[in-house]
Amino acid sequence: ENMENYSEVLLWRKFIEAQGVTHNIQMQLQNNGGGSGWTRGLVNSFLMRNGLPIYASNSGYEPEWEKEGVKATLQNRDxxxxxxxxKDNDIENYTSGGDVNRVDLSWVVKGNNETRMVTGYAIKKGKHYNSYMQTLHHKGTTGSIVFRGTEALLNYMEACYEKNGNIDATADRYWRKLRTRAKVDTDYTKTINATQMNKEAEGDFGAYSHGQLVDATLYNIRRERRNEFIGEGMRWADLKRWRACDQIDGYQIEGMRYWGSVYQGVWKNENNEDLVVVDVEGGKGNMSSQETSGVYIRPYQISKVNNSAFDGYKFTSAHYLSPLPQSAFRQTASGDQTDLETSVIYQNPGWPKIGGQGPEID
Structure with missing residues (x-):
């Protein structure tokens, strides 16, 4: 709630209930899943503590861990x-009476779009353990970080490599400090040498720029940034800056393994009935089908009803930039201002000058 004592936090916003300045973040992070969750692609991008990607032959990672649940999947990792x-049996919060509430992973299939643990990898970053903030609306008073020192380190590392094509002594020092704090082997060259870009591309848009795979060193700097800033609202700005979405065409978001895991058949209601319902065609289910979607949760393949993303994400390059409004062209056009083509300003690529229309699809 008070970030003044954290030297890394350079700028933050304070919330004070007595002044009516609060938020609802804790209600979502403590009470349920908040309608969100990490993707399997993100989870798989985190290194083992020995500094190796999970697919490296001597990383120590076992794919079978996914069958054993979230906690097992994340063992020995960054x-x-x-x-x-x-994770399984984690503490959710402490009540004022001294009781302890535990994480309920059945929120994967309970509740609605605002409360579910959408992917099964539920967000804990930023969560407080005081149950008071969970119980009612507008009681959250945890601070919100605006800028922290780690961002400056990562900015330098990326700029150094982009400008010079190498990691200088300062960037080397910064990178090792970040990995020390993450409890990962500080030898980042080990990671670079073991990186297979085709493997990383399976779950990370940041493996690309302009539709082409980047080199392993630049990618690992991007990986570090992704892993450090999860849940802090940095990702979309980075993907646009890197032009990392050109290749997206039918990409499927996946979450944790449900089918064939320790969770299958365990989540029950008060009548001991299975909470999991598969109804892809009718749209009344809460779990993707093993037969059509595989063993991992695919949030956008739970229902075909009113679902434009059922066949995966697609991307149109116009969305790297936002359109200027029609009024901007009208106000700067010549004559009676009806001929928008006479405006002295230009529209961002792919967008029309007429309001209410979508971008060109490429």
Whole structure:
């Protein structure tokens, strides 16, 4: 609630209930899943503590762990993903009476779009353990970070490599400090040498720029940034800056393994009935079908009803930039201002000058 004592936090916003300045973040982060969750692609991007990607032959990672649940999947990994993900039997909060509430992973299938743990990898980053903030609306008073020192380190690392094509002594020092805090082997060259870009591309848009795979060193700087800033609202700005979405065409978001895991058949209601319902065609289910979607949760393949993303994400390059409004062209056009083509300003690529229309699809 008070970030003044954290030297890394350079700028933050304070919330004070007595002044009516509050938020609802804790109600979502403590009470349920908040209608969100990490993707399997993000989770798989986190290194093992020995500094190797999970697919490396000597990384120590076992794919079978996914069958054993979230906690097992995250064992021996970069401490950030362990710390910032709700795991089996984790503490959810402490009540004023001294009781302890535990994480209920059945929120994967309970509730509605605002409360579910959408992917099964539920967000814990930013969560407080005081149950008071959970119980009612507008009681959250945890601070909100605006800028922290780590961002400056990562900015330098990326700029250094983009400008010079190498990691200088300062960038080297910064990178090792970040990995030390994450409890990952500080030898980042080990990671670079073991990186297979085709593997990373399976779950990380940031593996690309302009539709082409980047080199392993630049990618690992991007990986570090992705892993450090999960849940802090940085990702979309980075993907646009890197032009990392050109290749997206039918990409499917996946979450944790449900089918064939320790969770299958366990989540029951008060009548001991299975909470999991598969109804892809009718739209009344809460779990993707194993037969059509595989063993991992696919949030956008739970229902075909009113679902334009059922066949995966697609991307149109116009969305790298936002359109200027029609009024901007009208106000700067010549004559009677009806001929928008006479405006002295130009529209962002792919967008029309007429309001209410979508972009060109490429």
């Amino acid at each position: 401490s950030r993903i362990q710390l910032f993900t709700k």
